[in-house]
Amino acid sequence: MPSRWPRRAALTALALIPLVFLAVFFVLPVGGMVLRGLHPDGSWALGDTWSVLSRPPERQALWFTLWIAVLGTALTTALGVPVAYVLYRLRLPGRRVLRGIVVTPFVLPTVVVGVAFRTLLVQSGPLGFLNIDASWVAILLALVFFNLAVVVRTVGAVWEGLDPRAEESAAALGASPWQVFRTVTLPALRPSIISAASVVFLFCATAFGVVLILGGTRYSTIETQIYLLTTNLLDLRSAAVLSIVQLLAVVVLLWGAEIARSRKQRTTVTAGRGGLRAVRFSDAIPLALTGLVVLFVVAPLATLVVRSLQIDGVWTLDNYRHLASDGADNALLVPVWQALDNSWRIAIDATAMAVVLGVIVSVLVTRRGSTRHTRGLLTALDGAFMLPLGISAVTVGFGFLITLNHPPLDLRSSPILIPIAQALVALPLVVRTLAPALRSTDERQRQAAAALGASPLRAMVTVDLPVVWRPLLAATGFALAVSLGEFGATSFLAQPDHPTLPVVIYALIGHPGAVNFGMALAGSVVLAGMTALVMGLVERLHVTSMGAF
Amino acid sequence: MDGLVVAGVGVSFDGDPAVQDVTLELPAGQVLAVLGPSGCGKSTLLRVIAGLQVPDRGTVSFDGADVTGIPTHKRGFALMFQDGQLFAHLDVAANVAYPLRRKRVARAKIAPRVTELLNLVGLPGMEERGPASLSGGQQQRVALARALAAEPRLLLLDEPLSALDRALRDRLATDLREILVCTGTTALLVTHDHDEALTAADRIAVMRDGRIVQQGPAADVWQHPVDERAAQFLGFSTILDGSGADRLRPLLGAGAGRRIALRPGALRVDPRGELIGTVRSAATVADGIRLRCEVEAIGEVQAYAETGTTLAPGDRVQLRLVPAATAALPEGPAGR
Known part of the structure; x- marks a missing residue:
């Protein structure tokens, strides 16, 4: 059919834009980084790979990453599922506010969470008596704090849409509430739980900022070890080996999550049959857990805000006033407000890129392939754009520095590099928010529009736009919040005289002095406030696919 | 109990x-x-x-x-x-x-x-x-x-x-x-x-x-x-009262009330039928021919004819009432 060709060519051209972006700004830097490690001085040095992995520090990092991620995933899932039940299944007064509170941490900048947990757990802090500051427990708690939102949103969205009549049938057939949950509800939720748990595992295993801040020198994950090896020890070969290990683990995990997710989309979800039900006495345990979780989420943030308003126990705004300075002992090269300004400019550029690319990728991956071949290609494409989610931001950041440093791509000192890196981080989240909405529109609606004389573009405006504008706006806000808080890649790429707010906060905690720490607290509150504000606005759009995997 | x-x-x-x-x-x-x-x-x-x-x-x-x-x-x-x-x-x-x-x-x-x-x-x-x-x-x-x-x-x-x-x-x-x-x-x-x-x-x-x-x-x-x-709701398509019910009551015998409900098959074309109607429209359906007929003193009602009968608008037909397809309604206001 000759008439199909122009359209196919247009789609291919469209696909090329994000693919080229991914190739230049992801495959090239990561590949360069890996090559630099394994192929130094023009010859392969694979033989040393195993020796790197068997060295005590690397072995320790691998081991620690594995068990902290397993523990973090288990705890997050165990807490997240009952909370999802309470917040998405029960007619609980104030559930919207509670949902907002529980999912806030996901978009909080890692440095803010690190600082907040330290404030909570230090000897002089409210939970100082627990004596878990700078221990693995602190890291574990911070990981759970971060990732609860993933489980609550992912499982909650599915739970909310489950047809209650399946459960009612089971109850009428003599199944007790627990048996109903075990035999009917859980099997229906299982794909979403697996999907959420694998994403949480991914985030736990690749966490950078919190581990760096809370782990001190005692605990190191693969990610912080890569950072240490590249920046402090300049041992690129070992860093590359670790990056490859991480890359392989991530690919396997994403593949597993993809299988679980496609199975989730196959289970029929009949939306909105008034699934909420009244709170019963038997809900006491999940309700109590939810209360605990809300407290757990609020406590570090509340402590952070309170401490930022105090100096030596006296209430004052001085910490905020100091933000106009460059810190005690010239800890910084620019005042914090300057960094804040940088953060916004960079985040807006990054958001624009992530959204444009995200729309293109979403439109492409939600096409229904006509042949098995095309369908496979689309799934692969979908997976490829999820990769940046799991690759060490440090690898990407460092890869940028070593591969984009010569013509024609000499971008090393270009200010565009940071927004590109941040867009890469935000892109998968944009796609994950938009694609379900695009997928939800019935192809027959478009066909009906076409049959009524609408051009393909016109049909999209008529059919897709009304469904997509909310998720699009939500994805934009999401990308903005993520870019504002991005730390891993930015910390590599930011010029000392042109830092972003998270980079400045990290620099401040690294410098001694109460004034600097006070400024870090105030800066964290400002940063958290901005992301929370953006996410609060986004939350009002009620887009369930956002932050769900 | x-x-x-x-x-x-x-x-x-x-x-x-x-x-x-x-x-x-x-x-x-x-x-x-x-x-x-x-x-x-x-x-x-x-x-x-x-x-x-x-x-x-x-x-x-x-x-x-x-x-x-x-x-x-x-x-x-x-x-x-x-x-x-x-x-x-x-x-x-x-x-x-x-x-x-x-x-x-x-x-x-x-x-x-x-x-x-x-x-x-x-x-x-x-x-x-x-x-x-x-x-x-x-x-x-x-x-x-x-x-x-x-x-x-x-x-x-x-x-x-x-x-x-x-x-x-x-x-x-x-x-x-x-x-x-x-x-x-x-x-x-x-x-x-x-x-x-x-x-x-x-x-x-x-x-x-x-x-x-x-x-x-x-x-x-x-x-x-x-x-x-x-x-x-029980499937009666026509409710008659006043003159229409008066016209049908003798055909139903004792027990018929002031108002009479008819199912769609209550009137059938039959040469021995007691009612005379004029065909307004005819449509072939699965179990015969469905007619709209104007019947004197009753108004426009639905009726059925055997498959194979040739009927066109304007034709005059004789209609037989099937008592089993009728029901008597208690007193009450008529109209839809």
């Missing part, structure tokens, strides 16, 4: 009454159909009886014991939905075995029981099929087998056949009736389809705007609709 008694049940949603002061009786071993248009509150009533909805007022009791406060899974009632609600992750055998597993029936006894039930509903040998591979009618049969496996004191059916096409629905309604009778199951079904109600049930309760407006043995309700709207 043995069986189900619903007394004075009322349910409101945010102040809007959905079910008002409903009182029903269903003797053990019988089948009751609650018949009403969509939105009349019949499904809410079913949910109250099942224990899925707590009523604001009134009680539900079974075999003389009040069950209003007893949770669904302890009532010993089974529930079957419009679309079956088979558990998609279990095969047919596991679906049917579900209530048996809940009752901790010995594993060795489960398989023969499942086979027996599948034979009963006409699906022998389907044990290992997945629900997704079944047709809509087959899914409903499995759902029925699963519900019967629970050996419920009362089987509740929510529009059990509405999702199926016409021919399948007629056949399955007959099968359903047979299965319920031969297993001696006490059952309550809600439906908006009067044919389904009449085929499957011993008793019919007509529900409207949250209230039961009429209940009794199926034949009684069928022949004596309580008012015009009930008559229309």
